[in-house]
Amino acid sequence: MNVEEAIRSRRSIRAFTDQQVPREKIEKVLEISQRAPSGTNTQPWHTYVCTGEVKDAISRDVLELVEKNAARKYEEYEYYPTEWKDIHRDRRRGVGWSLYGLLGIEKGDRERTARQSKRNFTFFDAPVGLFFTVDSYLMRGSWFDAGLYMQTVMLAARGEGLHTCPQAAWITFQEPIFRHLGIPDDQVLVSGMAMGYEDTSAIENTLVSEREDVANVTHYIGFD
Amino acid sequence: MKVSDAIKSRMTVRQFLDKPVPEATIREILEIAKRAPSGGNLQPWTVHVLTGEPLNALVRDVEEKQNSGMTEEPEYNVYPPELIEPYRTRRRVVGQALYDLIGVPRSDTPGKLKQLARNYRFFDAPVGLFFVLHRQMEIGQYADVGMFMQNIMLLAREYGLDTCPQEAWARWPQTLKAHLSLGDDEILFCGMALGYKDEAAVINELVSEREAFENFVTLHGF
Numbered sequence: 171m172n173v174e175e176a177i178r179s180r181r182s183i184r185a186f187t188d189q190q191v192p193r194e195k196i197e198k199v200l201e202i203s204q205r206a207p208s209g210t211n212t213q214p215w216h217t218y219v220c221t222g223e224v225k226d227a228i229s230r231d232v233l234e235l236v237e238k239n240a241a242r243k244y245e246e247y248e249y250y251p252t253e254w255k256d257i258h259r260d261r262r263r264g265v266g267w268s269l270y271g272l273l274g275i276e277k278g279d280r281e282r283t284a285r286q287s288k289r290n291f292t293f294f295d296a297p298v299g300l301f302f303t304v305d306s307y308l309m310r311g312s313w314f315d316a317g318l319y320m321q322t323v324m325l326a327a328r329g330e331g332l333h334t335c336p337q338a339a340w341i342t343f344q345e346p347i348f349r350h351l352g353i354p355d356d357q358v359l360v361s362g363m364a365m366g367y368e369d370t371s372a373i374e375n376t377l378v379s380e381r382e383d384v385a386n387v388t389h390y391i392g393f394d
Numbered sequence: 395m396k397v398s399d400a401i402k403s404r405m406t407v408r409q410f411l412d413k414p415v416p417e418a419t420i421r422e423i424l425e426i427a428k429r430a431p432s433g434g435n436l437q438p439w440t441v442h443v444l445t446g447e448p449l450n451a452l453v454r455d456v457e458e459k460q461n462s463g464m465t466e467e468p469e470y471n472v473y474p475p476e477l478i479e480p481y482r483t484r485r486r487v488v489g490q491a492l493y494d495l496i497g498v499p500r501s502d503t504p505g506k507l508k509q510l511a512r513n514y515r516f517f518d519a520p521v522g523l524f525f526v527l528h529r530q531m532e533i534g535q536y537a538d539v540g541m542f543m544q545n546i547m548l549l550a551r552e553y554g555l556d557t558c559p560q561e562a563w564a565r566w567p568q569t570l571k572a573h574l575s576l577g578d579d580e581i582l583f584c585g586m587a588l589g590y591k592d593e594a595a596v597i598n599e600l601v602s603e604r605e606a607f608e609n610f611v612t613l614h615g616f
Contacts (some may be wrong), residue, residue, distance in 0.1 A: 171396065171397055172395055172396060172397065172400075172552060173395055173400045173548045173549050173551065173552040174426050174549065175397075176397040176548075177426050177429050177430075177545055177548075177549065178426065178429055180429065181429075181431075182431060193613070197607065197611075200607065200611055201607055202398050202401050202402065203401065204604045204605065204607070204610065205402055205404065206401070206544065206545075207404070207406060207547070207559055208486040209472060209473065209561050210484070210488060210489065211472075211484050211485065211487070211488035211602045211603070211609050212473075212477070212481040212485055213481075213484060213604065213605055213610065213611060214481060216610055217495065217610055217611045217612070218533075218611075218612045218614065219429070219611060219612070219613050219616070220601070220613075220614040221614070221615040221616060222615035223615055224510070224614040224615040225614070225615055230421050247532065247533050248532040248533070249433075249532055249533060249534035250433065250434070250534055250535075251530040251531060251532055251535075252530075252532075253530060254530075255528060255530065258436045258438070258528070259438060261434065261435050261436055262434035262435060262436060264435065265434065265435035285520070285612050305478070305481075305544050306455060307474050307478070308473070308474060308481075309470070309471050309472065309473060309474055310470065310472070310533055310536040310583075311471075311472035311473055311536075312473070313533050313534070313536040313537045313540070313559060314536040314537060314539055314540040314543075314583070314584070315540060315543075316432060316537050316540065317536065317537035317538060317539060317540020317541045317543075317544070318538070318540040318541070318543060318544040318559075319540075319544075320406065320537065320541060321430060321431075321540065321541035321542075321544040321545060322544055322548075324398050324400055324431070324541075325401070325544075325545075325548065326397060326398060326401060328397060329396065329397040331399050333599055336431050336433075336532060336541075338433040338434075341534075343412050347469075349614065350614075351614055352502045360534075360537055361537065373427050379435045380435070381428045381429060381437060383438055384421070384424050384425050384428055387428075387437070387439060387440045387441060388424055388440070388441045388442075389441070389443065389574070390417070390420075390441060390475075391442060391443065391444045391445075391448040391449075391574070392444050392445045392446035392447055392448035392449055393417045393443070393445055393446070394417070
């Protein structure tokens with residue numbers, strides 16, 4: 171698969187089959203992805219890969235926190251803006267409404283909205299869950315590096331016939347994740363990620379989220 | 395190009411050929427790259443693409459300011475002031491490997507600074523890109539910009555192009571604000587050189603090291 175196909179076919183998959191991913195495949199994806207660039211080659215990311223019982227235990231404990239409404243934000247920094255500009259709020263809502271519309275969930279149907287949102291925490295039934303961290307004293311430059319790396323993982327996964335879903339949803343539920351995976355508390359969660367094989371019969375996987383017209387976000391300077 | 399080959403062949407190129415990149419190619423790359431994911435589909439990036447006279451004017455401006463000893467206050471720290479291990483060593487090793495390759499002795503600080511300053515010429519690349527975010531964005535959106543930029547770097551390989559992502563530009567926020575006409579609510583994050591690799595340049599032989607698998611991955615339940 172070439173780069174363009176990998177980029178175009180990568181999308182957030184929200185229903186996976188129960189087909190297992192061979193460990194060698196995961197290792198191959200991560201081995202290639204380590205070539206991602208990072209500022210002064212610091213390679214600031216740590217990757218935790220889980221499957222089976224550990225993964226189930228994380229899901230169980232996080233879902234318990236979700237039931238209790240016990241989401242916890244980072245103490246030291248914000249993940250998202252505290253106040254939204256219209257353009258970003260609209261994009262954020264847009265993708266949510268497209269997803270719920272596709273699933274036939276009506277606006278205001280909190281129960282079904284919550285149920286769909288909770289599917290994040292079973293990795294949308296994917297057999298493999300990944301968590302990416304950086305040391306918490308590191309700064310935005312290293313979060314940026316983690317992004318370079320995560321996109322490399324997602325594209326390398328496409329090259330192996332795998333699909334992914336990057337999941338910021340996990341960040342407010344760090345405690346059980348860190349406990350089950352033995353992650354040192356001087357690290358901070360950048361993102362979770364589901365990995366596996368796409369359930370091609372699932373309607374939610376037909377969602378292709380919108381993208382801004384490139385002309386609206388690009389300024390060409392000095393070209394004819 | 396296979397995606398795995400693009401990942402493996404992408405490297406930081408520090409000497410480009412004097413060969414223009416067609417605007418249509420850049421447009422195609424950005425059109426495909428915008429499929430990058432971002433939390434809440436925010437797409438928190440805007441891109442400025444420079445070539446020709448505006449690029450030269452920026453290069454000249456920074457060069458003159460450097461020659462007159464001027465500096466600007468960076469708006470943020472890319473890294474913590476004190477990097478701990480293993481990051482400090484990784485940074486030192488890649489720097490040392492670079493200077494060894496081009497024959498700059500360890501003690502030659504002016505020689506090192508001269509090489510560093512080549513960032514501000516985009517290493518002679520014909521195209522420079524800048525990535526800008528809205529100021530209200532928080533740390534999560536910087537990871538999103540990383541995902542977007544890696545798309546661009548990998549697509550560049552597919553088009554026979556190479557890149558150099560450059561955080562060094564963060565040292566010239568006011569100059570860039572003026573040259574790019576950035577708004578007060580925008581923040582410049584990163585630059586990138588784009589062009590054709592000079593295969594004859596020794597400096598492009600540098601392949602930086604990467605940690606062994608077990609040093610960055612922990613497997614659970616396998």
